[in-house]
Amino acid sequence: MQQAKAFLTTRQEDETAYIGQLLGLIINRPLVVALDGELGAGKTVFVRGAAKGLGVEGEQVASPTFVLLKIYRGRLPVYHFDFYRLTEEDDLLELGFEEYLPGEGAAFVEWAGLMPQLLPPEYLQVILERFEDSQGEGRRIWLVPFGKNASRVLENLLGAVTWRTDGALHKQQPRDITL
Ligand SMILES: Nc1ncnc2c1ncn2[C@@H]1O[C@H](COP(=O)(O)OP(=O)(O)O)[C@@H](O)[C@H]1O
């Protein structure tokens, strides 16, 4: 059976980055990751972690809002898109971005939901949702796989996450992470 949708809960920025990092460590073939969630939800934080997991070094991964796409060199090329300011689908088609969706690497698309028609049939959807409860603020990270590869990646990701007895995320040292 394919992995169905799931969610993980984080309480801090570094925990969201850590989940992203685990995903980045797992990705070993081209994959499109479509991120959604309101401004400040943590999409860029997640992608920053994923880039680290994919071996991007020495570069500050920031929101590509004003340039639409940034490319980083990792184990696989990392394409970081932000569709927030895209108005016309044509903009993107003219720029030829569809060659990266999917391309040779890992593509992370912030605000993917604004241009759903640009997504390929197979991708991993990541929806970040802010919530508040008695413990304060947190993020629910919904993970929804479309297609076999995304399903496999999600299964591996869920298998790599560990929790403390109090329910908090257990951030392992990279050398201790078993994938
Ligand atoms: N659990 C959490 N996960 C991610 N970010 C968090 C969390 N709690 C607070 N934050 C804050 O929320 C903001 C997320 O920003 P960013 O990743 O740029 O959002 P987006 O790209 O979705 O607009 C950061 O300022 C970060 O410090």
Ligand SMILES: [Mg+2]
């Ligand atoms: Mg952002």
